[in-house]
Amino acid sequence: MSVTLDSDSNTPSVENPAPVIEPPRARTGRTPKVTTGNFELYGWVFMRVSGIVLVALVIGHLLIQLVLDGGVTKIGFAFVAGRWASPFWMTWDLLMLWLAMLHGANGLRTIINDYAERAKTRFWLKWLLYTATVFTVLLGTLVIFTFDPNIR
Template sequence: MTAIADPRSPRVTVRRKGPNLEKWGWIYMRVSGVLLVVLIFGHLFVNLMVGEGIHGIDFAFVAGKYATPFWQWWDVLMLWLALIHGANGMRTIVNDYVTHDRTRRVLVWALWLAAAFLIVLGTLVVFTFDPCLGFDASTASDTMISICS
């Protein structure tokens, strides 16, 4: 008597030679998750608790933060880790629930392309941010005048 496999039983796949990408993806999710908790809570603490709190967040606050390489790299690291973490999680969901091989491959490629595009775009925004573009000293705050003068 032969048994029929459960509908949601995993596909039998042949182990390929080379690095085990699933294992490294699993490790990345754990490590990036811990780092993201530290980065996000540090970001929230500085933005919401230090200084004037939420009332102090305006264009000048962001310009002041992005004037220092430390905060640029903090936010870029948070961006990179979060986007890769999210794309890897979505890849896992697609692999679990999409049964057609070609559809799964297209969706996974689309996920990684979207993540790469957002990483490039976000990195460009952080490192090329110019608060003095279109600066008008007559309407600017004291912080903006000190940054742009």
């Protein structure tokens, strides 16, 4: 492509316009279908918001647990029992658990959609991911709400 100056107006004129670039590949039967609706948009927004909230929760957790409360040497069963006696700390830990699991699951869902080529493989990987996520969230929530410091 060459650009020359037009002698009348002293402005550049393009002799050869840029070629049209074709898409790198066409959709095939193995390419995942594009979903309709706004689910992907909501997932994208959730990742940004949950990431910011998680950074604040985790940094706060680390500062309070490790710096202000004397470090990891104080963490034990009694320490956790004392923490979870307060609804504030139960809510803090529950929010960290839920956001971390849902944030991670949404990220892995995106990776599975991007890299699993066969529909059957995508289905089973996502089924395994959703099952593990639900199991972990339910078990973690159960532990936080039913924690008994008086185990004998």
